[in-house]
Amino acid sequence: MLIQVLNGIAYGGLLYLLAVGLVLIFGLREIVNFAHGALFMLGSYIGFSIAAVFNFWLGLAGSLVAMTVIGIFLDAAVLRPLRKHDHMVTVLVTFGILLVLEAFATAVWGKSFRSMSAPDLLSGTVQIAGEPFPVYRLFVIGVSLCVAAGLTAWLRFSRVGLYVRASSVDPTTTAILGVDTDRLSLIVVGLGTGLAGLSGVVAAPLMALSPTMGNYILIESFIVVVVGGLGSFSGALAAALLIGQIHNFGAIYLPWASTMLPFLLMVGVLIWRPTGFAGKRT
Amino acid sequence: MYVTMINRLRTGAAIAATAALFVGGHTAHAAETLKIGVPTDLSGTYADLGNQVIRAVEFAVDEANAGGNSVEYKSLDTEANPENARRQSEKLIRDGYPIILGLIASGEGLAIAPMMERWGGLYVSTINKADGLTGEACEARVFRVNTQSAMDALTIKPWLDERKEKKWAVVAVDIAWGQGSSAAFATTAESAGKEMVGQFFIPPNTNDFAPYIQQVKDSGAEGIWVVLAGRDAINFAQQAKQFGLMDSVTVAGQSFTTDNTVKALGDVAKGIYGIINYSSTLDTPENKAFVEAWRKKYDSDPTNFEGETYVGMQVLLEAVQRAGSNDPEAVAKAMSGGEFDTIMGKLKIRAEDHQLLSPNYFGVVEEQDGVLRPVITMTATPDQVAPPVTCKM
Numbered sequence: 165m166l167i168q169v170l171n172g173i174a175y176g177g178l179l180y181l182l183a184v185g186l187v188l189i190f191g192l193r194e195i196v197n198f199a200h201g202a203l204f205m206l207g208s209y210i211g212f213s214i215a216a217v218f219n220f221w222l223g224l225a226g227s228l229v230a231m232t233v234i235g236i237f238l239d240a241a242v243l244r245p246l247r248k249h250d251h252m253v254t255v256l257v258t259f260g261i262l263l264v265l266e267a268f269a270t271a272v273w274g275k276s277f278r279s280m281s282a283p284d285l286l287s288g289t290v291q292i293a294g295e296p297f298p299v300y301r302l303f304v305i306g307v308s309l310c311v312a313a314g315l316t317a318w319l320r321f322s323r324v325g326l327y328v329r330a331s332s333v334d335p336t337t338t339a340i341l342g343v344d345t346d347r348l349s350l351i352v353v354g355l356g357t358g359l360a361g362l363s364g365v366v367a368a369p370l371m372a373l374s375p376t377m378g379n380y381i382l383i384e385s386f387i388v389v390v391v392g393g394l395g396s397f398s399g400a401l402a403a404a405l406l407i408g409q410i411h412n413f414g415a416i417y418l419p420w421a422s423t424m425l426p427f428l429l430m431v432g433v434l435i436w437r438p439t440g441f442a443g444k445r446t
Numbered sequence: 447m448y449v450t451m452i453n454r455l456r457t458g459a460a461i462a463a464t465a466a467l468f469v470g471g472h473t474a475h476a477a478e479t480l481k482i483g484v485p486t487d488l489s490g491t492y493a494d495l496g497n498q499v500i501r502a503v504e505f506a507v508d509e510a511n512a513g514g515n516s517v518e519y520k521s522l523d524t525e526a527n528p529e530n531a532r533r534q535s536e537k538l539i540r541d542g543y544p545i546i547l548g549l550i551a552s553g554e555g556l557a558i559a560p561m562m563e564r565w566g567g568l569y570v571s572t573i574n575k576a577d578g579l580t581g582e583a584c585e586a587r588v589f590r591v592n593t594q595s596a597m598d599a600l601t602i603k604p605w606l607d608e609r610k611e612k613k614w615a616v617v618a619v620d621i622a623w624g625q626g627s628s629a630a631f632a633t634t635a636e637s638a639g640k641e642m643v644g645q646f647f648i649p650p651n652t653n654d655f656a657p658y659i660q661q662v663k664d665s666g667a668e669g670i671w672v673v674l675a676g677r678d679a680i681n682f683a684q685q686a687k688q689f690g691l692m693d694s695v696t697v698a699g700q701s702f703t704t705d706n707t708v709k710a711l712g713d714v715a716k717g718i719y720g721i722i723n724y725s726s727t728l729d730t731p732e733n734k735a736f737v738e739a740w741r742k743k744y745d746s747d748p749t750n751f752e753g754e755t756y757v758g759m760q761v762l763l764e765a766v767q768r769a770g771s772n773d774p775e776a777v778a779k780a781m782s783g784g785e786f787d788t789i790m791g792k793l794k795i796r797a798e799d800h801q802l803l804s805p806n807y808f809g810v811v812e813e814q815d816g817v818l819r820p821v822i823t824m825t826a827t828p829d830q831v832a833p834p835v836t837c838k839m
């Protein structure tokens with residue numbers, strides 16, 4: 165039982181890592197970034213390539229840095245010039261970026277599946293409640309909790325964090341009060357994309373790498389964002405952990421409905437609280 | 447979500463066709479191009495398999511054209527979804543590609559099989575495993591050149607008889623293929639005196655296998671039969687390895703540790719048993735020539751799915767030759783009950799259910815000449831694995 169709960173937390177943690185990047189970008193730019201799954205995929209491949217030459221840890225760090233740079237570029241070159249247009253235009257452009265990145269990955273890494281193993285330090289199992297549990301899943305839980313704690317501290321206690329929160333609530337007023345929202349946006353989109361890269365490498369030892377790998381997990385991340393309340397960080401964490409448990413116990417007790425349950429949860433939450441768990445924004 | 451379209455016209459064929467126009471029908475047979483529709487998975491769970499299908503079709507088409515024939519193909523993406531398979535196959539046939547080949551999932555084949563007569567097409571299965579396709583759902587215009595689950599089950603029977611593991615469980619993808627293979631395995635295992643302790647069905651495209659792995663461990667199974675392929679196979683194997691499952695139970699599977707999956711998984715795949723439907727190491731002169739030519743074109747060895755697809759193309763092209771026509775009905779007539787020269791030997795298509803009777807293999811993933819690959823340890827002749835006829839055409 166405890167093992168199953170931990171399994172749910174590990175998968176929820178992975179979903180959170182991916183979803184929180186979406187939340188960051190949505191909060192500031194108010195767009196749903198369809199390219200997020202492709203950025204996750206790209207991060208995964210970058211980590212894979214670095215790890216093949218050096219090691220897993222450099223792959224993790226390298227992907228985080230490379231994807232942050234790509235995120236900053238994405239904001240400066242694509243999202244900022246488009247901000248005066250209807251949000252729908254930007255959403256469509258992010259969909260285009262998704263297609264371009266998939267084609268790029270196919271050209272560079274090929275269509276064949278790749279797999280990446282966990283570093284020696286994290287392979288193997290530990291005994292929890294008399295049952296073996298993979299060390300790597302504990303690592304996934306650890307990373308997601310660290311990211312959650314780090315983000316919360318940053319948003320609560322730093323000046324930039326204050327600006328980000330203010331800008332998420334009302335970008336216009338925040339800008340009038342003298343906050344450079346463009347610079348803020350660079351930081352936030354960079355960070356969000358960097359986290360997509362990080363989650364890509366964290367996910368790599370769990371799932372096959374392929375140019376379309378992002379599509380399979382992005383849907384569940386969207387559900388996390390919607391259930392948590394668009395643009396809410398703590399809501400996303402709660403929603404991710406809940407969906408992790410639903411996924412896990414659904415597969416055991418309601419296998420015939422397991423793929424439906426996250427969607428049913430989303431429909432239920434939207435009826436009960438149309439703004440999601442956090443629900444302060446409309 | 448988005449459909450990839452590959453439409454390759456051999457320039458040579460186009461020039462030949464233009465030339466035929468000028469000489470005014472002196473070379474009447476060259477003008478009629480054989481058109482093959484290849485609906486396959488180009489972006490879903492089995493995208494890697496679809497890629498192999500395309501390579502093998504392309505290889506066979508180029509080879510035929512170099513030999514003076516005129517063949518072309520067109521491919522559309524189905525994402526291994528039966529509904530898409532139906533739509534894309536109908537589109538291909540409407541566009542003038544009446545001979546369909548290359549669908550991956552059994553559900554796809556079963557979805558288009560009853561339509562072939564009405565659409566005026568012909569379907570040649572090269573990968574679909576579900577027994578029903580040439581069993582209760584058999585159709586006059588449907589042929590299968592690959593082995594069905596019942597044949598794979600007969601192949602593992604002697605191996606199961608010898609194994610000392612008593613308790614077995616099945617881990618299968620929750621689609622027609624997985625359900626059919628699971629049932630076939632359960633029947634064989636019980637006839638070998640084994641006890642089935644669980645059948646776990648997993649939705650395709652699952653990211654996290656942890657809850658299923660935990661249930662397999664709790665079931666007390668000593669051996670598992672895995673019916674997962676493509677992305678699912680890699681995800682399951684990696685995660686099961688991390689849980690220690692791969693080392694604590696005996697693992698065997700169908701289309702599980704295929705050539706490409708073993709390549710992607712590396713050492714994780716070591717020691718896994720499995721059905722091998724085709725191997726580039728088969729020691730026949732025909733196969734050696736094929737592997738040689740394949741290496742020249744692609745700089746790699748043909749995989750199991752590439753070999754099987756090529757067998758399908760060989761049978762199809764020979765049937766067209768014999769029929770002397772590209773008409774699906776005439777080709778079907780030439781196929782039914784015919785014997786064909788393939789890279790796996792001279793093989794017969796049963797007239798009763800349109801199943802090709804081929805040899806089948808079983809083996810284990812280990813190192814051979816420094817390369818980790820599925821290595822054949824047991825060979826079954828076509829007679830040994832011929833499935834019972836259940837089709838009423």
